Amino acid sequence: METNDPGKGVSPEEARELLNLAKGEESATKNPQLSWWFFIVQAVALAMIFIAxxxxxxxSSGVAILGILVALILGIRNVFYRRGYGVVGLDGDAAFPYLLIMLVLAGIPAVLAIGFEEWWLWLVAGVLAGLVTLEMGRRYRKATGNA
Known part of the structure; x- marks a missing residue:
């Protein structure tokens, strides 16, 4: 943006305008619009890893590897890669609650399944992983205005 007088700095109005422009660009690229299919496929892939x-x-190894690849490729392609911007970093503040809830609700049954050799706990972990992902998707879509 050009200033009216090259000898002067940016006016307060111009500075506000530039800041608003920058904030608009940041919000437009920070949280991309994600359709429901993204969260459904992610939920199925994550559930598949546990249930397998x-x-x-x-x-079980093959299915788990396939589930991990699907989740990673889909996540990188739709969340981390932004057309015109390249690859962006993880929004840790937004991701932390999801990761913590996933660790507790799916991780604990998985650890118990290994420790007590109870196969049915893998089913619990898988169902909870899928449900947590779908709920996170619902909240994400609501927060980004495309619910």
């Missing part, structure tokens, strides 16, 4: 542990080793 009920099955024998070669199959």
């Amino acid at each position: 542990q009920v099955f024998p080793a070669p199959f």
Whole structure:
């Protein structure tokens, strides 16, 4: 933006205008619009990783790897890569509650499934991972205005 007088600095009005422009650009790129299909596929992929542990080793490993790849590729492609901007970092403040809840609700049953060798706890972990992801998606879409 050009100033009216090259000898002077930016006027308070121009500074406010520039700050508003920068804030608008930041909010436009900070939280991308994500459709429901993104959260549904993520929920299925994450649930699949846990539920696959009920099955024998070669199959469960393959399904878990597939689930991890789907979740990673989908997340990178839709959340971290921004057209015209490149790759952006994780918004830790926004992601932390989801990660903490996921760790507690899906992680504890998974640890108990390993510790007590109770296969059905993998099902609990998988269902909870899927439900937590869908709830996070609902909240995200509501917060970004595309609910």
